Amino acid sequence: MGNPGAYYRSVAMQALTVFSLVAFFAADHVHGGNDGCQLFSCGHLQNISYPFRRRGDPVGCGSEAYELVCTSSKATIQINTGTYYVTAINYTDSYFWVMDANFDPNSSCPLPLWNHRPYSGSFGKLDSRGFFDFHIRSRIACFANCSEAVTNNSAYKPVACLGTNNSHVYVWVSQYAECSVEDLEPYCGYLAMIPFGEYHSSDWLQLQGASYADIRQIITKGFTVQFPVDGTLPPQPSTNEKLRKNINTCLNNSTRYFKEQISSASIMNWTHAFFWSEVHFLECVTQPPTHSSSDHYYTTKFVLVVATIVSAIAIPKFLFVLCRFLLAPLALWTFLLYKYWKTRITIDAVEKFLRIQQMIGPTRYSYTDIVAVTSHFRDKLGQGGYGSVYKGVLLPGGAHVAVKMLEGNSSCNGEDFISEVSTIGRIHHVNVVRLVGFCSEEMRRALVYEYMPRGSLDKYIFSAEKSFSWDKLNEIALGIARGINYLHQGCDMQILHFDIKPHNILLDSNFVPKVADFGLAKLYPRGDSFVPLSAMRGTIGYIAPEMISRSFGVVSSKSDVYSFGMLLLEMAGGRRNADPNAATSSQGYYPSWVYDQLTLQGEACEISPVIADMHELEKKLCVVGLWCIQMRSVDRPTMSEVMQMLEAGADVLQMPSRPFFCDEGHIHVEDSYHFTSELTTVSEELTAVSEEDEE
Structure with a gap:
C-alpha cells in the first residue's frame, strides 16, 4: 500500500457513495406525488x-420565463x-x-455589453417594452x-x-440595485453595467475598498x-415531496461536508469526517421547512427513512474504524x-x-566482564x-x-x-575440558572454558608431516576413550556427546586430549538404553547408522x-576416512x-606389503x-571395552566382521547380514561423505 491516507480516503468515499445511493433510493421511495412533471437535467445541473x-415540456410544467436551453x-x-x-x-432560498x-x-x-441588462422591478409585471421583470438579488458594478x-x-x-490618453475608464459598486445618474461625475458618461454576487446589505462597505482586480474576480x-416572479405560485408539493x-x-x-x-x-478533520457527518446530516434533516408543521412533518415514514440512512452510513464506518484502528x-x-511472554518464560527458566547453578557450578560473569576478559573480542580463535x-x-x-559467544x-x-x-x-576429569564460567544477560550468552594452547586434534592428524609418534598417538586415543567413558559411566546421569570428531578434541600444552563442545550433549539415566529419535544430531561422516534409522538399532x-571408531581410523590413517582425491578408487574410503x-593377510596366508609396513600400534588402532x-x-564394544583393547597388544585382537560399508561381493557368508533396502540407501549416503562440516 503506497499511501495510507489515500487508501483510507478511498475506502471511506466508496462506502459513503454506496450508502448515499441506498439513501437516495430510500428517500425516492418516500416520494408519494408531485406536480406531474418529471425532474430533468440540463448541462451540469441535475434534478431541475x-x-x-x-x-418542448408539457404546458403547465414550469414557467415560460424560466425556459432553459440545454447543451x-x-x-x-x-x-x-x-x-x-x-x-x-438554490431551491431552499429560491434563487439561481x-x-x-x-x-x-x-x-x-x-467589459460588459452596454445595451442590455436584466431590469429589476415588482414581481409579476411587464415593463413598457414587454420585458419580463426579474428580481435581481445582487450588487451592480457600474462602468x-x-x-x-x-x-x-x-x-x-x-x-x-x-x-486611453484622452479617456479614463472607472468602475464603482452601486449602493443600490442599479446604476444611478446621481453617482456620475459631471465629466463622466455611463459606459456599461453588470450585476455580481449575492446581495447582502453588510458587504457594501467592504466593496468600497476593493480594487478593480477584486471586483473583476x-x-x-x-x-x-x-x-418566481410571474405572479402565480407554483404547484405546492406534497409533504412527501418536501421530505x-x-x-x-x-x-x-x-457528503460535501465529508469530502471537505x-x-x-x-x-481533527478526519475525526469530524468519520464521526460528525451523521450529526451534520441529522441537524439538517430534522429542521422542517419554513411554514411547515413539525407534528405533520415528522411522520413515522420520515423517522424510518432517516434511521435507515443514518444506519447505512454510520454502521460501515463504525466497523471500518473498529477493525482498522481498534482490532488491528x-x-x-x-x-x-x-512473543514477549514467551521470551520472558525462556529467560526466567x-x-x-543459573541461580541454582551458581551455588554448585562455575562462576557467572556479567557481559561487561566478558568484554573486559576478551579485550573487546580482539583475539578471535x-x-x-x-x-x-x-x-x-x-x-x-x-x-x-577461551570464550565462546553463542549466537542468537x-x-x-x-x-x-x-x-x-x-x-x-x-x-572434573583430566580428559574433559573444564568449564570455568558463563555469562547470561537476556539473550547474550557466553561460555568460558580453560584455554587449550595446542588447539584441536584435526590440525595434527591431517597434517602433511607426521606430528606424533605411534606411542603418543595411542596415548592420545586412550585419553579420548577415558574421557568418553567418564561421560558414559562416571556421572549420575550418562552423558551422550553425539558429536565426537577431531575438531572437538582439544590438546593442552602437554598434548593431553580433552573432549570438548557439548552443544549437542544429552543426559539420560545410566540404565536406560533407549534414547528418543529426536536426539539424531551430529556431523556427517561420524554419525552412527541408528541415528538415521531405527532399523539399525536404538x-x-x-x-x-561409532563416532570414536571413525576418529580412530582417521588418527591411524593420518587422513580423512573419505578421500575423493585418493590414488585409486579402492583407497577412496579408508x-x-x-x-x-x-x-x-589372513586369507592369503602371507603378509601384504602394506601390512608389512604398518606399525603394530597403527594396526591396533585400525582394528579397534x-x-x-x-x-x-549390539556388535560394537562399550567404551570401557575399547579402553581395554587399546591397552592390550595388537596381536591379541581379533578382526571384527566386515562392516556394512564394503561391497556385498566381498562379504563373507558367515559374516553377512540380510540387509534391507533401507540399509543399502543409508550405506550409499555414508560412503559418499565429503569433507566434514565445520561447526
Missing part, C-alpha cells in the same frame, strides 16, 4: 424542477435582451446563479468613461487596461436572480505481548537454572556453528581462557546453553562408540581399504576402530 422547464455542458436562460448561463440553483454569456471571464480586461481623471471620489476604481462568478427533497439536499450537504473534512491532513492494533499488541571463540585473560591471576539463532530457546552448562559444569552410548588389507564402527550397535 419548477419553475424551470425545457423547450452538453451548459444551461442557458434568456433574461430580457441578454443571454445568461445558469451555474447553480447566472453569468452573462457575452462576458468573457478568461479575458484579462473584460463610466470620463474625460478627466477622477481624483475626488474614492469609490471610482480605475480600469487602466480600458483607458467577483464578477466572473456571476450573480443571483430571485424566483424527499429535504433528505436529498441534506444528504448532498453531508477527509481531504484535509488534520487528524489490538491483535498486533496481543501478538507482541505473547534460564535465570532460575575460530568460528563455529554455535558462535565465535575468542581468547581471553582472567584477572587477577592472568589465566588464559543457536541459543534463542536456551536449551543448548543449559545443556552445555549443566553437562560440563559438574565434570540410539545409545554405542552411538558415541575404513574399507584398511579392512581389505588386514583381511588379505573397525570394531567400533560395526553397523549394528
Whole structure:
C-alpha cells in the first residue's frame, strides 16, 4: 500500500457513495406525488424542477420565463435582451446563479455589453417594452468613461487596461440595485453595467475598498436572480415531496461536508469526517421547512427513512474504524505481548537454572566482564556453528581462557546453553575440558572454558608431516576413550556427546586430549538404553547408522562408540576416512581399504606389503576402530571395552566382521547380514561423505 491516507480516503468515499445511493433510493421511495412533471437535467445541473422547464415540456410544467436551453455542458436562460448561463440553483432560498454569456471571464480586461441588462422591478409585471421583470438579488458594478481623471471620489476604481490618453475608464459598486445618474461625475458618461454576487446589505462597505482586480474576480462568478416572479405560485408539493427533497439536499450537504473534512491532513478533520457527518446530516434533516408543521412533518415514514440512512452510513464506518484502528492494533499488541511472554518464560527458566547453578557450578560473569576478559573480542580463535571463540585473560591471576559467544539463532530457546552448562559444569576429569564460567544477560550468552594452547586434534592428524609418534598417538586415543567413558559411566546421569570428531578434541600444552563442545550433549539415566529419535544430531561422516534409522538399532552410548571408531581410523590413517582425491578408487574410503588389507593377510596366508609396513600400534588402532564402527550397535564394544583393547597388544585382537560399508561381493557368508533396502540407501549416503562440516 503506497499511501495510507489515500487508501483510507478511498475506502471511506466508496462506502459513503454506496450508502448515499441506498439513501437516495430510500428517500425516492418516500416520494408519494408531485406536480406531474418529471425532474430533468440540463448541462451540469441535475434534478431541475419548477419553475424551470425545457423547450418542448408539457404546458403547465414550469414557467415560460424560466425556459432553459440545454447543451452538453451548459444551461442557458434568456433574461430580457441578454443571454445568461445558469451555474447553480438554490431551491431552499429560491434563487439561481447566472453569468452573462457575452462576458468573457478568461479575458484579462473584460467589459460588459452596454445595451442590455436584466431590469429589476415588482414581481409579476411587464415593463413598457414587454420585458419580463426579474428580481435581481445582487450588487451592480457600474462602468463610466470620463474625460478627466477622477481624483475626488474614492469609490471610482480605475480600469487602466480600458483607458486611453484622452479617456479614463472607472468602475464603482452601486449602493443600490442599479446604476444611478446621481453617482456620475459631471465629466463622466455611463459606459456599461453588470450585476455580481449575492446581495447582502453588510458587504457594501467592504466593496468600497476593493480594487478593480477584486471586483473583476467577483464578477466572473456571476450573480443571483430571485424566483418566481410571474405572479402565480407554483404547484405546492406534497409533504412527501418536501421530505424527499429535504433528505436529498441534506444528504448532498453531508457528503460535501465529508469530502471537505477527509481531504484535509488534520487528524481533527478526519475525526469530524468519520464521526460528525451523521450529526451534520441529522441537524439538517430534522429542521422542517419554513411554514411547515413539525407534528405533520415528522411522520413515522420520515423517522424510518432517516434511521435507515443514518444506519447505512454510520454502521460501515463504525466497523471500518473498529477493525482498522481498534482490532488491528489490538491483535498486533496481543501478538507482541505473547512473543514477549514467551521470551520472558525462556529467560526466567534460564535465570532460575543459573541461580541454582551458581551455588554448585562455575562462576557467572556479567557481559561487561566478558568484554573486559576478551579485550573487546580482539583475539578471535575460530568460528563455529554455535558462535565465535575468542581468547581471553582472567584477572587477577592472568589465566588464559577461551570464550565462546553463542549466537542468537543457536541459543534463542536456551536449551543448548543449559545443556552445555549443566553437562560440563559438574565434570572434573583430566580428559574433559573444564568449564570455568558463563555469562547470561537476556539473550547474550557466553561460555568460558580453560584455554587449550595446542588447539584441536584435526590440525595434527591431517597434517602433511607426521606430528606424533605411534606411542603418543595411542596415548592420545586412550585419553579420548577415558574421557568418553567418564561421560558414559562416571556421572549420575550418562552423558551422550553425539558429536565426537577431531575438531572437538582439544590438546593442552602437554598434548593431553580433552573432549570438548557439548552443544549437542544429552543426559539420560545410566540404565536406560533407549534414547528418543529426536536426539539424531551430529556431523556427517561420524554419525552412527541408528541415528538415521531405527532399523539399525536404538540410539545409545554405542552411538558415541561409532563416532570414536571413525576418529580412530582417521588418527591411524593420518587422513580423512573419505578421500575423493585418493590414488585409486579402492583407497577412496579408508575404513574399507584398511579392512581389505588386514583381511588379505589372513586369507592369503602371507603378509601384504602394506601390512608389512604398518606399525603394530597403527594396526591396533585400525582394528579397534573397525570394531567400533560395526553397523549394528549390539556388535560394537562399550567404551570401557575399547579402553581395554587399546591397552592390550595388537596381536591379541581379533578382526571384527566386515562392516556394512564394503561391497556385498566381498562379504563373507558367515559374516553377512540380510540387509534391507533401507540399509543399502543409508550405506550409499555414508560412503559418499565429503569433507566434514565445520561447526
